[in-house]
Amino acid sequence: MEKIFIIEDEEKIRKELSTFLTRYGYECDYSRDFENIVHIALESNAHIILLDINLPYYDGFYICREIRKKLNVPVIIVTSRQSEIDELMSMNLGADDFIIKPYNTQILLARISSVLKRTYHNSDNDILIYKGLTFNISTSSMKFNDEEIELTKNESKILNILMKKKECIVSRNEIMDFLWQSNEFVDDNTLTVNINRLRKKLETIGAKEFLQTKRGQGYILL
Template sequence: MAKIYIIEDDPKIRTELSLLLAKYGYECRASDSFEGVVDAVLDDEAQLLLLDINLPVLDGYHICREIRQRSDMPIIMVTSRDSDVDELMSMNLGADDFITKPYNTQILLARISSVLKRTYQGGGSKTISHGGVTLDLSRSVASHEGREVELSKNEVRILHLLMKHHSTILSRDAIMNDLWQSNEFVDDNTLTVNITRLRKRLETIGVHEYLITKRGQGYMV
């Protein structure tokens, strides 16, 4: 079964959650220190993160943002704050699911199972090609002339969108709305960072000047 990392500041809840997940076969990791917790999570190489929003030192939003910039690890936000804004913020920052305390344990287990299957047990190969580049959506891999590079979730989504609409300029707002449904809570720099990283990854397989910036208009391939 998968390894799950728990970030929860309430010791009682953390222990109960760890025991519950262990009972159902999951390997659990948790930390009672929140200094350097992002590095601790990534170093542990867990398959899923259960992340509370209300935390000391750094809140769950900050941790989610930091992890998503460095990893595609699936994240389920767990919070006692029952607010549409909290859920929207979580999704915009790259969380894969959101559940509110007090939660039904069977629903939590079902959400965990669903996210893990969606992330690690994708269906058959689904590809799209344009201009000598092939994107394999089932493996999150871009290839060119026999060379491959693995892409992050957001990089796949951006490249897929641009390839579907190749030879057409897509505005920054159009891309952000497609990726995050709403750009109200998304820092404009988030898209720039993802575009820059995507370009660098494509360059590692010999693809240069593929993703074109149209100043003041948007991007195209």
């Protein structure tokens, strides 16, 4: 289920939008804390963000710019402001689409679906994103805070299963079974070496303490 984070200060619109999108199979989240909304949005682990422009504390342009500094998560500006300058600024700041209120709900759904497909579903879901960490399966590389590093085949497979089961403990046996699918010999020591190398590469690009060991249980991505 894809998660949408809604940044909208009008409670009625926010609730109606959340109810509508939930009905179509999306998981929706939002916050009333607009003073800390950038941090909350970054921590939401959403697949896409719907962002209004006129907001308390910070406008949507500032929020979009700050999110773009940390994450590649797609952003759709949803606003009542109809100026071409607003649309141009939104796109220049990295927004993926611009929709004017009042909008046709079916068109909004189509725009969301289009952006999600363009971002995540090209090349058979080759892109995985978790808390700012972007893993490109097709290129065996990961990126965090604009720092990118390449992975070996086994490191890539380990990160793959950990990201798909994020925040859940994955046992050593489960990881080894997953690696065996490639017909490569992987013993207990080889797994330990690859885990340590992956952890070091994560730390190299700034993703510290992401990969944690649960003694006697396995590994978890937090």
